[in-house]
C-alpha cells in the first residue's frame with residue numbers, strides 16, 4: 001500500500017521498524033535511515049526477510065535529506081530521530097513533496113523550550129503544498145491526546161479537568177538510567193513545572209507539586225507535576241478545559257541522581273572548555289549513561305499511562321479514566337526494546353498507517369487530537385497496546 005522512510009535508529013526507531021515490517025499489507029516498502037548506518041543495518045538484520053532497506057543520513061543537513069528522499073521517493077517520512085531535527089526534516093519534506101510524521105515537538109538545541117510555535121508556523125506551507133504533517137504521534141504526546149479526543153467525542157459534551165498520568169513502575173536494575181534519549185529526557189524533567197488553569201499557564205518550581213496517585217494493577221506511586229508538550233495543543237483544541245495538568249512518577253533514587261547531576265553542572269546545555277575543546281556537559285553525560293535501547297533485557301514491571309477527565313455530559317458532572325498498561329518484558333520479547341520505546345513506536349506506526357490508508361490525510365499541520373480517534377484506537381487495541389475505560393471513578397485516588 002505505501003512506502004515509508006523512517007529516520008532515526010534508536011529505541012523508538014527499532015520498534016517502528018519491527019512493527020511496520022510485521023504489517024506488509026500497509027507498509028509494502030520500508031527504508032530505515034539514520035546518522036549511524038551500522039545501527040540501521042543491525043535492526044534490519046534482526047528483522048530479516050529483506051524487509052528493510054537502510055541508508056546513512058545527517059538529518060541536520062537539508063540537502064542530504066532531499067537527496068535521500070528524492071532517491072527513495074517515499075509516501076511518508078516518519079521522524080523518530082531527535083526533536084532538534086524536526087524542522088530540517090519538515091523543510092526537506094516540503095522541498096520533495098512528501099508528508100511528515102513525528103513523535104516530539106521541535107526544540108532548539110541551545111534552549112530547552114518545548115513549544116509547538118516553530119512547527120505550527122509551517123501550517124500554510126504544508127497546506128499550499130497539499131501535504132500532511134502529523135505532529136506528536138507517540139504515547140505522550142500522541143495516545144494521550146487521542147484518548148482526550150475520544151473522550152470528547154464519545155463521553156462528554158464539555159471537558160473541564162484533564163490530568164494526564166504517566167507511571168513507569170518498571171525496574172531495569174541500574175542505579176540511574178533514562179528511558180529514552182538522556183539529553184531530551186533530562187532537559188524535559190529538570191525544567192520548571194507548568195499547568196493550565198482558568199485560561200492561563202501557572203508555573204511551579206521543578207517537582208514542587210507532587211502526590212501519590214493510584215495506578216491500575218500497580219498501586220500508589222508518588223507522581224510529580226511537570227510540563228509536557230501535549231498540554232499546549234490540548235488546551236487550544238479543547239477550549240472548555242478549565243485545568244490541564246501532567247503527572248509523571250519518579251523514584252527517589254532517580255530524583256537524587258538528577259539533583260546531583262544538576263548541582264554539579266552535568267545537565268548544562270552551554271558549552272564548556274575542556275582540554276582545548278568545547279563540550280556540552282549534557283551531551284558528555286549521555287555518552288557515559290546506559291543506552292536506553294539496551295535497558296530492555298532485564299526490565300521488569302509495567303508502565304501505565306492515561307487520561308483522567310472530569311466534565312459535563314447531558315448537563316451532569318461525569319468522571320472518566322482511559323489508560324493503557326504495557327509490560328516491559330512483553331515489549332522486549334516482541335521487539336528487543338523496553339516499554340517506553342515500545343509505547344512510542346507502536347503509535348507512530350499506527351499514525352503512519354492512518355495516513356497511508358487515507359484516514360488521516362489532510363493538507364496542513366495537525367496535532368493528533370485533530371483527527372478522528374476511532375480508527376486509531378481500534379488499531380491500538382490490535383497492535384499490542386490495549387486500552388481500558390473506567391466510568392464514574394474517584395479521580396483523586
Ligand code: NDP
Pocket residue numbers: 007008009010011012013033034035036039057058059060080081082083085103104136137138139140141142179180181182184292293340341343344
Ligand atoms: P535515541 O537517542 O535512542 O535515538 C535517536 C536516533 O536518532 C539515533 O539513532 C540517532 O543516531 C538518530 N539521530 C540523532 N541525530 C541525528 C541526525 N542529525 N541525523 C540522523 N539521525 C540522527 O532516541 P529515542 O529512540 O529514545 O527517541 C526518538 C524520538 O522519540 C525522540 O524525538 C524522543 O523525544 C521521542 N520520544 C517520544 C515519546 C512520546 O511518547 N511521544 C516518548 C519517548 C521518546 P545515532 O545512533 O547516530 O546517535
